[in-house]
Amino acid sequence: MATTKKDIRALSKEQLREFFVKQDDKAFRGNQVYEWLWSKSAHTFEDMTNLSIETRQMLEDNFVINHIHVDTMQKSSDGTIKNAVRLHDGLIVESVLIPTKTRTTACVSSQVGCSLDCRFCATSRLKRMRNLNPDEIYDQVVAIDKESRLYHNKPLSNIVFMGMGEPLMNYNNVLKAIDKITSPEGLGMSPRRIVVSTSGVPKMIRKMADDEVKFKLAVSLHSAIDEVRTSIMPFNATFPLKDLREALVYWFEKTKNRITYEYVVWKGINDKREDAEALVQFCKFAPSKVNLIEYNPIDDGEFQQADSAATDMYVSILERNNITVTVRRSRGKDIDAACGQLANKQ
Numbered sequence: 490m491a492t493t494k495k496d497i498r499a500l501s502k503e504q505l506r507e508f509f510v511k512q513d514d515k516a517f518r519g520n521q522v523y524e525w526l527w528s529k530s531a532h533t534f535e536d537m538t539n540l541s542i543e544t545r546q547m548l549e550d551n552f553v554i555n556h557i558h559v560d561t562m563q564k565s566s567d568g569t570i571k572n573a574v575r576l577h578d579g580l581i582v583e584s585v586l587i588p589t590k591t592r593t594t595a596c597v598s599s600q601v602g603c604s605l606d607c608r609f610c611a612t613s614r615l616k617r618m619r620n621l622n623p624d625e626i627y628d629q630v631v632a633i634d635k636e637s638r639l640y641h642n643k644p645l646s647n648i649v650f651m652g653m654g655e656p657l658m659n660y661n662n663v664l665k666a667i668d669k670i671t672s673p674e675g676l677g678m679s680p681r682r683i684v685v686s687t688s689g690v691p692k693m694i695r696k697m698a699d700d701e702v703k704f705k706l707a708v709s710l711h712s713a714i715d716e717v718r719t720s721i722m723p724f725n726a727t728f729p730l731k732d733l734r735e736a737l738v739y740w741f742e743k744t745k746n747r748i749t750y751e752y753v754v755w756k757g758i759n760d761k762r763e764d765a766e767a768l769v770q771f772c773k774f775a776p777s778k779v780n781l782i783e784y785n786p787i788d789d790g791e792f793q794q795a796d797s798a799a800t801d802m803y804v805s806i807l808e809r810n811n812i813t814v815t816v817r818r819s820r821g822k823d824i825d826a827a828c829g830q831l832a833n834k835q
């Protein structure tokens with residue numbers, strides 16, 4: 490009878506050590522294998538050259554390594570790279586490398602499709618098929634780090650969880666992936682260089698505060714008026730702004746960390762003075778930064794970037810209220826790699 494082999498990367502280091510003891514081998518063999526799996530990103534047991542041939546065969550007989558594969562890689566004229574990543578069950582997610590003069594940032598996915606239904610976002614049309622495992626998130630980062638070194642001669646400096654999916658709807662796996670990314674036995678990156686971007690799940694923001702996470706929080710807000718926000722992000726009816734705001738107050742009281750808001754200004758939707766003033770009222774309780782992001786239209790043209798006068802109006806109102814504001818130009822538009830465009834199109 491055929492048996493399904495277990496993915497070895499689902500085991501902790503302690504579990505690997507116990508496995509080898511049960512095999513009448515030394516516990517430290519587990520450390521060796523763990524190092525191969527994570528800091529050396531071995532794709533096969535064959536690669537584990539400091540293990541005997543018998544040990545490698547025994548691992549082969551018992552386990553698989555469900556590595557991701559970069560199916561296609563597209564390069565934008567601005568240096569942005571988009572990977573279509575095939576998972577062990579054939580599903581595909583996308584991740585993006587965004588190089589600038591000062592940093593190279595990986596934008597990674599946390600779910601196949603998305604649990605939420607933001608109307609301006611291409612990913613929402615895929616619906617959620619499943620959560621990514623910690624190793625599938627970690628592998629996206631490793632693949633992008635390699636590309637950064639190869640094409641831009643520098644290692645990855647930052648990570649944003651802004652690809653496909655709502656990271657706080659896959660919280661445990663995102664946390665485990667970040668543990669590996671920041672661990673000296675993984676990539677050893679500082680958690681301060683990692684941003685988890687959420688559409689705003691109040692309960693999970695509170696949990697992050699209770700868990701004393703060290704990475705940064707960004708909220709895709711897009712409107713501070715419930716009626717407007719619900720019309721573009723329907724889940725806002727379930728998690729209204731009042732609940733989101735209370736969760737953010739809790740986050741700030743616990744962490745004292747500045748909150749970043751991602752915000753797109755669309756023509757005829759949130760481009761009025763009252764929209765900008767509502768934003769100020771929403772975020773002025775704590776040190777905040779607002780990123781005004783250029784919108785990348787998806788196929789139906791329902792959402793259009795507001796004209797520059799509306800952006801200027803937002804900038805002046807925010808600055809007048811001592812809220813840091815940046816206007817972010819989009820990258821990788823020619824390969825559908827920009828924010829909100831990830832939809833497994835090739």
Ligand code: SF4
Pocket residue numbers: 603604605606607610611612613652653654655688829
């Ligand atoms: S914007 Fe983010 S949370 Fe909203 S549907 Fe798209 S991927 Fe999901």
